[in-house]
Amino acid sequence: MNTLNEQVNKRVVYEDDKYELILPYNIASICSIAPQWCKDEKIKEATVNAFKTGGVTYIIIEKDKNKAGIVHDTKSKIPLRFGGEYALFDPLRDAALNINWYQKKEAKEFFSDKPVLIEKLNIPYSLKERLKFDMPFTEKETIFRKE
Numbered sequence: 001m002n003t004l005n006e007q008v009n010k011r012v013v014y015e016d017d018k019y020e021l022i023l024p025y026n027i028a029s030i031c032s033i034a035p036q037w038c039k040d041e042k043i044k045e046a047t048v049n050a051f052k053t054g055g056v057t058y059i060i061i062e063k064d065k066n067k068a069g070i071v072h073d074t075k076s077k078i079p080l081r082f083g084g085e086y087a088l089f090d091p092l093r094d095a096a097l098n099i100n101w102y103q104k105k106e107a108k109e110f111f112s113d114k115p116v117l118i119e120k121l122n123i124p125y126s127l128k129e130r131l132k133f134d135m136p137f138t139e140k141e142t143i144f145r146k147e
Contacts, residue, residue: 013058013079014120020061021071021117023079024051033059034068037091047091060117071107073121086111086123109133 009029014021024030027048031038037047047070051057056073070089086107108125111118112133118125125135 011079014117016116018063019114019117020063021120022059022061023056024059027051030059033061034091037068043091050089050091071121086121 009025010033011023011025012020013023022033024033027038030047030051031044034047036043038044050070050072053072054074054077056076056079058071058073058079059068060071061068070091072087072089073085074087075085088107088110108123108129111121111123112125112129112135117123125133129135130137
């Protein structure tokens with residue numbers, strides 16, 4: 001439980017043994033979650049710019065790879081409320097390649113094998129995308145198609 005003088009800088013939206021999805025509230029929390037993003041000024045600036053944009057910005061941590069990235073919902077302004085258009089940005093790699101936050105890559109392929117995160121973020125997939133990314137169908141969906 002937080003006392004009145006404690007400051008909460010982030011909200012853990014989802015966590016399991018492989019992934020942690022975090023909604024940071026300020027630059028201090030971003031730097032505490034991913035300190036490697038704040039060591040170099042160019043990378044820190046790219047990270048801050050990604051978080052200043054409209055929409056909702058999360059940090060996703062891949063625990064087994066000890067890697068973090070930015071997941072940006074460019075459509076929704078309410079965290080976890082609506083499924084938006086998600087994109088990924090890796091400040092370390094992308095800033096080194098002079099890729100700006102607005103040139104992020106599509107996130108659907110990354111999330112295609114992570115059903116719990118798909119559900120949590122309300123990511124919509126079309127039939128074409130599900131086939132493209134070789135996503136399995138549930139038994140209920142399979143039975144519905146047979147009828």
